[in-house]
Amino acid sequence: MAGLNSIAEGHKKNPFKRSRWNIGLWILVVTYLFYSIGSLGLNAERFLSGIGHASTLLDRMFPPNFERWELLLSGLVESLEIAMISSVSGIFLSLFIGILAARNLMPPWVSVPIRGFVALCRSFHPVIIAILFVKSVGFGALAGILTLIIASIGFIAKLFAEAIEEISFKQVEAIRATGANFSSVVIYAVMPQVFSRFIGFATYQFDSNLRNSTMVGIVGAGGLGGTLFSAFQRFDYDFVAAILITIISLILVWEFLSTLVRRVF
Amino acid sequence: MSSVRKLLQVKELKKEYVSGNPVLKGVDFSIEEAGLVAIIGPSGTGKSTLLRCINRLIDSTEGQIIVNDVDICQTKGRSLRKLRRQLAMVFQEYNLVERLSVMENVLSGRLGYMSTWQAWRRNYTQQDINSAYELLGSVGLAEHATKRADSLSGGQRQRVGIARAVMQNPSIILADEPTSSLDPKTAVEIMELLEKFSLEKNIPVLINMHDVNLAKRFATRIIGMSNGYVIYDGQPKGITDDHLKEIYGGESWLD
Structure with a gap:
């Protein structure tokens, strides 16, 4: 039992002691949270009146109105085309940009500026880029x-x-040792090592x-967003509902198709 | 000028990973003829560094490595890649591309002879494909050609690694601890395979190893390294306990 009854003299420091910084930080976060709620004027009354507006909106949305389906369809087709063209070209470009940005394949004078460019692409929400x-x-x-x-x-x-930065370099070395050039080593x-993940992305x-x-x-x-926005502005809420239902079904169809795609790879 | 053509000549080779702390302190040897040359020595003495310097997977600090009358340390780009084709590597952990098939791994030994466009389209010549099948047969894996490399056992993977090396049509094979990850029986089989290719194709094989007994059994020549220097170079039967003591240090491990 000697092990549990220490005979050592003196006061040893508890390794799990709470730090004052830690507690202080939590207090700061909670204080700021309450301050923000107050300064934005959020209270129960404001919330209840908001709920009232929402129910009027919902009332006017139903039943959805598909009378202008031609307008709806042309917007939908355009959206699909935008998604298709931008995905194929964006993904194709990313293949090369990703390789150039990988720090284990490229010297810093290539990877650093490329990473900067990628970070720039990420730094704005698509809405802001779209406005630009x-x-x-x-x-x-x-x-x-x-x-x-973008x-x-x-x-x-x-x-x-x-993903490229996480690959096993042994396989790269082995192919390099055969005398293959850089692009053959990549291929x-x-x-x-990364292609299945690339398909996932x-x-x-x-x-x-x-x-x-x-x-x-x-x-x-x-x-389709343009059609949606003008329907909102003209208070055609039943048409808005029709557009929203169309978007939901579009996403569901893709969800179904993408499970099929993943099964193939 | 010596009358024998030297396939590989290493002169005064030095390598420092950290400046002022050399791993190789001046290694000299040359390879003139086919056969298994075992490089023995304790871990950390620079055996792997030496082999990797020869293929230029790492750059040496000083000295010369002459292959085909060219100092590989001074080459770069296309001419370096051309020399690498002749210096095939076999690795301790096999280093197969795991998600490719066994066949693709063997054929990848030809990549040094192909353009990127050909590599991309997997456009191998009929002759390459025939010899790849022949090689897979001779390492005993013909029926595994279409399997993914990561589905094989360790010994099988090393056979594929050797087939890939021979596929390069090299003038020398450099094998870095090819048997250290394998059980004793498989290790012997791998050594037999290397011996067989060395004799059949008339290629010298330079093998790093820990196992002195395995080295004595298969090697036609042993190079003993210690502390960054070559301290024994000669016939396996000429190596004595004194040499081994000098190479590995201590004697309690000798029986």
Whole structure:
């Protein structure tokens, strides 16, 4: 029993002692939370009156109105086209940008600027990029496509570069030792190790582009979002409901298809 | 000028990973003829470093490594890749591309002879494909050609690794601890395979190993390394307990 009855003299420090910094930080976070609620004027009364508005909106939304289905369909088709074009080109570009951004394959003078570019692509929400493109290339689908290409690069190129940085370098060394050139090494030793993950990122990005393609229209970059926004502004809430139902079914159909795609790979 | 053509000549080779702390302190030897050359020595004495320097997977600090009358330390780009084709590597952990098939792994030994476009389209010549099948047969894995490399056992993977090396049509095979991850029986089989290719194709095989007995059994020549220097170079039967004591230090492990 000697082990548990220490005979050592003196006061040993408890290794799990709470730090004052830790407690202070928590107090700070909670205080700021309450301050924010107060300064934005959030209270129960405001919430209840909001709920009232929501129920009027819902009343006017039902039954959904599909009378203008031609307008709906043309918006939907445009959204799909935007999603398709931007995903294919964005994913294709990301393949190369991702390789250039991988720190284990590229010297810093290549990977650092490329990573900076990718970070830039990620730093803005697609809505902000869409506004910039609408201002610079004009209203319509082209602005939407460019927006979603940038969004795809920001997401896939980054994840793809990280996937490459985690590969086993032994396989790379073995292929390099055969005298293969750099691009053959990438094709034979790098791609086999990361390709299935790349397909995963790509299907996820197509999913995200599909959703976003119905959104960029709100700022005038083409697709179903434009139709949705003008329906809101004209208080055609039953048509709004029809558009929302269409978007939901679009996403569900893709969800079903993407499970099939994943099964193939 | 010596009358014998030297396939590989290592002169005064030095390598420092950290400046002022050399791992190789001046290694000299040359390879003139086919056969198994075992490099023995304790861990950390620079055996792997030596082999990896020869193939330029790492760069040496000083000295010369002459292959085909060219100092590989001074080459780069295309000419370096051309020399690498002749210096095939076999690795301790096999280093197969796990998600590719066995056949693709064997054929990847030809990549040094192909353009990227050909590599991308898997456009191997009929002759390459025939010899790949022949090689897979001779390492006893013909029926595994279409399996994924990571579905094989350790010994089978090393056979594929050897087939890939021979596929390069090398003038020398460099094997870095090829049997250290394997059980004793499989280790002997791998050594027999290397011996067989060395004789059949008339290629010298330079093998790093820990196991002195395995080295004595198979090698036609032993190079003993210790502390960054070569301290024995000659016939396996010429190596004595005194040499081994000098190479590995201590004597309690000798029986």
